[in-house]
Amino acid sequence: MATITYQEMKLSPQVWMLGALMGAFIAAAAWAVWFVEHHGHIVTGMNNQTVWGLPHVFAIFLIVAASGALNVASIASVFGKTAYKPMARLSGLMAIALLAGGLAVLVLDLGRPDRILVAMTEYNFVSIFSWNIYLYTGFFAIVGAYLYVQMARGVSPKTIRILGTVAFVWRLALTTGTGSIFGWLVARTAYDAAIMAPLFIAMSFSFGLATFILVTKLLCAITGREFGPLLLKRMGNLLAVFAAAVLYFTTVQHLSNLYVAEHTVVETFILRTGGMITMLFWVAQVALGGLIPILLLFHPRLNKIPANTLIASLLIILGGFAQLYVIVVGGQAVPLDIFPGYEASSSFFDGAINSYTPTMVEWLLGLGGIALALALTGFGAVALRILPSTLSDVQTASGST
């Protein structure tokens, strides 16, 4: 029985260059934050009609992917699949890093980010946002502890299993909380639905695993460690199931909305008349982010090619961004229906479809969040024994402990 060895990632010139690249994006994001802070949100594309925009799309993607990235460790610890065991530490590290990146974008987009301490000391527990603050900080603590017990000597497998289960349940609560931010809004017909929470859970499984596959492959490529094709295929099969689940919940969401008379306007907009939003929905989200990856991952001949699993993961991530853009921005594009039966018009854009164009500062902030997540992952892999020395199929098949 082969035991797994974990090795730090060596600081090769390639790693330094990637680190510098991430640093450049983080610096650009820091500048963007200062710029918005100094001039006010007028320099962004967000306004009183499109209240949340591109930064929130990035932030929510990262947060959702974070809870999904932890899945790999959960599959090993909670569901006992030993083939996933070597990746459990990286899974924990990535979960923390992705959540940190997402929260950084979210907090730095606040109108008063200097008041983050107020947000952490004054709570309104009717608000899911307040609960989320605890869920997010608790996630850091629990996954941190989970990572610690995996790496410490002399910890019984039972402890690891218990912490892994707690982390798994906590992440489900966290993602439910994130989905409920939208699902519990009675005011907006695009959001007010119980399905938002399960949809976000499905998205977290899918986007999280796709992100994990890509980042693991990248780290293996940099360090020259093998990522076994059979293991990759196995994860690809699982990813296909998750992507199908996302398509399922999306279908149910939109079909249900089509039957609710009040929701027809927003559905027509997203599915047919929304211009760029409609394109993003059908082409980016459904086709590129759903149907094509599922084909690549399920087709018996296509899924034997390892590159296809990676392509599918990338497409799922891009489709995921599109899906969140449609949810966040598309959902706000349709005006509130305050006067049913009337056409409304006013100086405050009642009755008008809202357009939104993100500005460069918003792109910089969002990309900076991704760079922060990747930089933290890299930093953890360099400083700690996170990355297994190999993920070859021989190693995996021998039932490593």
Place this chain on the structure above:
Amino acid sequence: MKLPAINFSKKPGEMNRRDFFKSGAAMATVTLAPGVTLMAFGGDANAAASSANRWGLLIDVNKCASDCTACVTACSDENGWENTGNPETDAQWIRKVDLKDNKTGYEVSLPVMCQHCDDAPCVDVCPTGASFKRTDGIVLVDKHTCIGCRYCMMACPFKARSFVHEKVTDQKSHAPRGKGTVESCTLCVHRIDVGGRPACVDACDATGHGAMVFGDLKDPESEISKMLSQYPSTALRADLGLNAGVRYQNL
């Protein structure tokens, strides 16, 4: 003599019981008759907002003229928000909405502002409790605690809230407002607290239209309560069950 329950502020943490007692604020009142209260503890009965009142507005849509924006101008003059030529980012605490029935062609116009809901979604979603409802029913933003997350703007069914997108200077001293926080109609609390009426109501009266009535919804003898009991009225998006303090007649 039964003392009604003490209404503590909704914000947890900062004001505990001891602070509240030490402040000497009006703690409990006993209502002998509408509008007449007996102070059970020290302090001035009129000093603080009281749950014996619930302030509201009644707007008669028939009396509202489609080309008149007196209420909007009065509000912006009173509270210091202004039209800088960027309607997408400018704050608008109140606006005139022009409606056209798409089946019959009937046209009407009316002012829309914060509806001061009893069960306000903006209060429910605020993570810090900055969006709160005062005991007398007025929904406000405590800008000391607002972190500018704009969740309340997502949650408001009436699009009543605005975000301040730019630096503000020369604020009215009775209506502080600043960059990075969210704001909306305050029902002119600074006027109500000294026995006045909102600026929009005064302005509407001054034009002669008299479409807006302000008063205490809990006082059966007030003009607004009498009109509400005599003529049919409706709240906007009544199906949401928010029990708004602003009601519309002839809509």
Place this chain on the structure above:
Amino acid sequence: MVRLLASFLIWVALLGSCATAQTLDVPKALGDPHPEGNAFMRINHMNLMRHDRDQTMRLGNRDIKYSLKECVACHVVAGPDALPISVENERHFCRTCHEYAAVKIDCFQCHNSKPDPKVQIRLLGKVPDISELARYIEEVSE
């Protein structure tokens, strides 16, 4: 290691010696001095403000001893044109101490750092001379 520690301590001491007791040029206020005394106010003004803001904001209690409006009105500093200066100007009353103490003032992001002309005139309590009156009328009627 010891040399590093020693040089660090010397550096700190040098820094400390730079901060010799300065006499701050605090502008005189318009009205009567606080009965509690300046020392009390220096130490507690932030607590008073924080307590009173909750009283007014949350409870609607405007019957409080010191309102921010009155603080700003009484502690007004006139610029060269005899009009009040805002917190942007370094001679603003609050800035004289806050700059020295390096404590950021958050109030004036939302509150006006200049007094409402009506409040200020009331506090002046004296009959303004013709040119001051004319200037005030001109300002108010803009």
